[in-house]
Amino acid sequence: MKDILAQLESRRETARAGGGQRRVDAQHAKGKLTARERIELLLDEGSFEEFDMFVTHRCTDFGMEEERPAGDGVVTGWGTINGRQVYVFSQDFTVMGGSVSETHGAKICKIMDMAIQNGAPVIGINDSGGARIQEGVASLAAYGEVFQRNIMASGVVPQISLIMGPCAGGAVYSPAMTDFIFMVKDSSYMFVTGPDVVKTVTNEVVTAEELGGAVTHTRKSSVADGAFENDVEALAETRRLIDFLPLNNREKAPVRPFFDDPARVDKSLDTLVPDNPNQPYDMKELITKIADEGDFFEIQAAFAANIITGFIRLEGQSVGVVANQPTVLAGCLDIDASRKAARFVRFCDAFEIPILTLVDVPGFLPGTGQEYGGVIKHGAKLLFAYGEATVPKVTVLTRKTYGGAYVVMASKHLQADFNYAWPTAEVAVMGARGAVEILYRSELGDKDKIAARVKDYEDRFANPFVAAEKGFIDEVIMPSSTRRRVCRAFASLRTKKLANPWKKHDNIPL
Numbered sequence: 001m002k003d004i005l006a007q008l009e010s011r012r013e014t015a016r017a018g019g020g021q022r023r024v025d026a027q028h029a030k031g032k033l034t035a036r037e038r039i040e041l042l043l044d045e046g047s048f049e050e051f052d053m054f055v056t057h058r059c060t061d062f063g064m065e066e067e068r069p070a071g072d073g074v075v076t077g078w079g080t081i082n083g084r085q086v087y088v089f090s091q092d093f094t095v096m097g098g099s100v101s102e103t104h105g106a107k108i109c110k111i112m113d114m115a116i117q118n119g120a121p122v123i124g125i126n127d128s129g130g131a132r133i134q135e136g137v138a139s140l141a142a143y144g145e146v147f148q149r150n151i152m153a154s155g156v157v158p159q160i161s162l163i164m165g166p167c168a169g170g171a172v173y174s175p176a177m178t179d180f181i182f183m184v185k186d187s188s189y190m191f192v193t194g195p196d197v198v199k200t201v202t203n204e205v206v207t208a209e210e211l212g213g214a215v216t217h218t219r220k221s222s223v224a225d226g227a228f229e230n231d232v233e234a235l236a237e238t239r240r241l242i243d244f245l246p247l248n249n250r251e252k253a254p255v256r257p258f259f260d261d262p263a264r265v266d267k268s269l270d271t272l273v274p275d276n277p278n279q280p281y282d283m284k285e286l287i288t289k290i291a292d293e294g295d296f297f298e299i300q301a302a303f304a305a306n307i308i309t310g311f312i313r314l315e316g317q318s319v320g321v322v323a324n325q326p327t328v329l330a331g332c333l334d335i336d337a338s339r340k341a342a343r344f345v346r347f348c349d350a351f352e353i354p355i356l357t358l359v360d361v362p363g364f365l366p367g368t369g370q371e372y373g374g375v376i377k378h379g380a381k382l383l384f385a386y387g388e389a390t391v392p393k394v395t396v397l398t399r400k401t402y403g404g405a406y407v408v409m410a411s412k413h414l415q416a417d418f419n420y421a422w423p424t425a426e427v428a429v430m431g432a433r434g435a436v437e438i439l440y441r442s443e444l445g446d447k448d449k450i451a452a453r454v455k456d457y458e459d460r461f462a463n464p465f466v467a468a469e470k471g472f473i474d475e476v477i478m479p480s481s482t483r484r485r486v487c488r489a490f491a492s493l494r495t496k497k498l499a500n501p502w503k504k505h506d507n508i509p510l
């Protein structure tokens with residue numbers, strides 16, 4: 001018996017050693033943690049239960065039968081984050097470059113199947129040289145099996161991808177189908193074709209970091225949702241994000257203890273909106289002043305900053321926030337902002353997270369760039385996402401909300417539950433000057449007359465009361481009482497039930 005136990009321990013030790021000390025040192029030298037170190041930091045201490053530690057590949061080509069490392073380049077299993085169950089796979093770059101073989105893929109599929117069945121999130125830590133070259137099509141098939149599970153898990157359990165090394169070629173499409181992608185600066189990259197192929201085909205000279213690094217994907221492409229300085233920060237922030245999310249689409253997000261009075265009044269909000277309508281103010285100030293303890297987890301902070309998306313808690317409950325940001329492009333909606341917010345709204349709706357929308361939007365951004373880029377179709381995504389969302393929806397208008405953008409931003413007409421306006425709100429087809437220039441074109445030469453017309457238009461429409469008279473605004477509220485009003489609104493909606501007509505699935509403009 002003693003021998004048998006010793007044999008188990010020795011086998012475990014070999015498996016835990018991955019590709020050996022030399023390769024582990026090389027991994028550390030690149031500033032990267034190993035697959036197992038990452039799992040340790042991600043999960044609660046001592047909570048990790050491993051699967052398939054002894055799985056080996058079955059390839060016999062290219063002399064592969066000589067080397068069959070236990071685990072086959074990926075560590076899989078489950079554990080807890082602040083006591084809540086998650087499934088994890090962590091590719092081990094020290095074992096054949098973390099490359100994906102038939103068995104490596106099967107290990108990932110096993111925990112994904114369990115995650116779907118048991119209703120717990122999947123966190124995938126990607127650090128891989130891609131398809132195991134020696135296995136050919138068997139490796140591609142393995143990827144295909146993982147992709148299919150990503151699709152089936154979508155909207156059922158949250159899926160988070162951490163990119164902590166190479167992720168290239170078709171391999172990128174697994175993370176691409178997950179809900180959130182976090183990358184590490186200077187040590188991770190994602191691209192469909194690498195710098196060498198790019199050089200050959202398009203003659204562009206570009207480094208891997210420029211082509212597909214964390215900064216590129218969080219600022220330019222919007223493929224990734226967050227960029228972090230190192231593995232430790234990325235793992236810690238993933239733990240923080242998981243705390244905002246439900247385990248699956250049939251459960252509610254956890255309710256966390258809160259110490260912030262839901263009735264807290266913040267007098268500074270009464271002067272947040274400047275007197276000059278063209279002067280910006282920082283909408284993040286409003287978000288953090290509404291949130292429990294000022295805690296805000298922002299998603300895609302570096303992309304389309306004219307709209308803000310992220311999670312807060314109100315009375316300990318998770319709420320998704322979408323807010324126009326007047327300091328960037330005056331808070332206009334454009335292609336990027338619409339896509340960013342639409343995907344966020346759909347995530348919240350899929351996982352029963354209520355949505356708070358803070359509106360100050362002068363309209364859609366004009367220009368050939370926008371029209372040629374399909375702003376019609378992309379703007380429609382946000383409109384569609386809001387309209388189909390059945391979760392509790394509370395909207396606060398702080399200042400302008402003009403034209404189509406008024407309707408898009410969680411207006412009453414899109415099944416929003418509470419639509420509040422600050423006294424500074426203006427709901428109109430367009431700004432007063434633009435309106436007067438169209439309505440009174442023949443008087444444009446007469447400055448005094450036009451000024452009077454603008455004043456008249458402003459008096460009539462530059463306020464929330466016209467919309468309130470029609471019931472499109474439920475109430476005009478004091479800015480300082482926003483947290484209290486919004487908390488009460490969401491509290492009253494906890495039992496909301498709303499179902500859209502049956503359909504196989506919708507046909508959102510993609």
Ligand code: HXC
Pocket residue numbers: 023095096097098099128129130131132133134140143144166168169170171
């Ligand atoms: C088998 C691989 C491998 C692979 C790396 N290794 N990639 N083994 N299949 N795809 C092995 C190396 O032989 C080496 O083994 C160890 O992993 C570390 O690799 P290095 O090259 O020494 O590391 P580094 O210099 O850091 O370079 C990393 C790399 C490079 C840039 C990822 O290894 C590389 O270019 N690999 C090939 C990438 C590739 O073309 N993959 C297929 C893409 S197609 P030893 O024993 O020396 O430690 C694809 C399609 C997916 O992935 C399609 C899905 C539908």
